[in-house]
Amino acid sequence: MFFRKKKNQNYNxxxxxxxxxxxxxxxxxxxxxxxxxxxxxxxxxxxTKTIRTLALEANRLGVKAMTVYAFSTENFKRDASxxxxxxxxxxxxxxxxxKELMDNNVQIRYIGHLDLSPKETQDIINEAVxxxxxxxxxxxxxxxxxxxxDEIIETTKIxxxxxxxxxxxxxxxxxxxxxxxxxxxxxxxxxLMIRSSGEYRLSNFLLWQLAYAEFVFDDILWPDFNEDELHxxxxxxxxxxxxxxxxxx
Ligand code: FPP
Numbered sequence: 001m002f003f004r005k006k007k008n009q010n011y012n013x014x015x016x017x018x019x020x021x022x023x024x025x026x027x028x029x030x031x032x033x034x035x036x037x038x039x040x041x042x043x044x045x046x047x048t049k050t051i052r053t054l055a056l057e058a059n060r061l062g063v064k065a066m067t068v069y070a071f072s073t074e075n076f077k078r079d080a081s082x083x084x085x086x087x088x089x090x091x092x093x094x095x096x097x098x099k100e101l102m103d104n105n106v107q108i109r110y111i112g113h114l115d116l117s118p119k120e121t122q123d124i125i126n127e128a129v130x131x132x133x134x135x136x137x138x139x140x141x142x143x144x145x146x147x148x149x150d151e152i153i154e155t156t157k158i159x160x161x162x163x164x165x166x167x168x169x170x171x172x173x174x175x176x177x178x179x180x181x182x183x184x185x186x187x188x189x190x191x192l193m194i195r196s197s198g199e200y201r202l203s204n205f206l207l208w209q210l211a212y213a214e215f216v217f218d219d220i221l222w223p224d225f226n227e228d229e230l231h232x233x234x235x236x237x238x239x240x241x242x243x244x245x246x247x248x249x
Contacts, residue, residue, distance in 0.1 A: 010228065011235035013061070019191035019237055021065040022058060023206055023213070026050070028197025028221030035221075041085040046223035048089055051140075052097045057227045059104055059138035061234070065187045066140050069205050071112070073147035087121045090142075094128045105137030111183035112146030139187065146183075148207030155181045184209055192237045194230075196222045214240050 029043030036042070051068055058066045071086055101108065108128040115122065125142070158181050162168045168177075180186075190206060190213040198219040202210065216233040218225070 011231045020188040023067045025195035026222040032221040107135040108132045109141040
């Protein structure tokens, strides 16, 4: 007789210690496609399915926020045809999955310079943000034309302007104040950062927000990353002792 494995069975996840915010560097789409003798864009296409799978599963597990690195400020260095393709993916993604994400109470957000993408891409993403803004489940944020250093500079400019206008004093500027002006604003700090494809770099992702995150690097290429890999990463996270600069008890 065939029994379906129950979800979470393999890793015995502690449901009282689920990370609040998980960030993903979705790497390996190009290599995944190359292995199949397909164009790199096919890997990005398949990679969007992984976002849907993981968002639904993270939501089911009670994760509050999930942020995915969809396009970095440095990704403009790629061939124009690949950049154009990635800019068309939000349309495909939301056409296919917005209803399902809505039904699952997922809220969509973005961080980054969306205004540097084509008007149609901006409209599609803004519409998804608007439609889902009342949802109270997982907050799925797309880092889109995003760079961590750029975000810190942008935040610094906002705060400098406030100081220049006489709205704040120097004494008011502290970590909590700075954090409130980042693009991620009210999101919790990242607890767990996962990078696929066996690369061990941050690549300018969420530099401030990752200060005390646990890092899990997985060899799996992004289009193959699935619920099981997510459970494995959470289990690794749960096995770690987070000290936030303190000492072992
Ligand atoms: C990294 O793989 C992946 C990217 C730079 C783009 C990822 C984008 C998506 C999965 C889709 C975004 C979707 C929406 C809805 C906005 P790589 O190309 O660097 O892979 P490689 O290292 O194997 O070459």
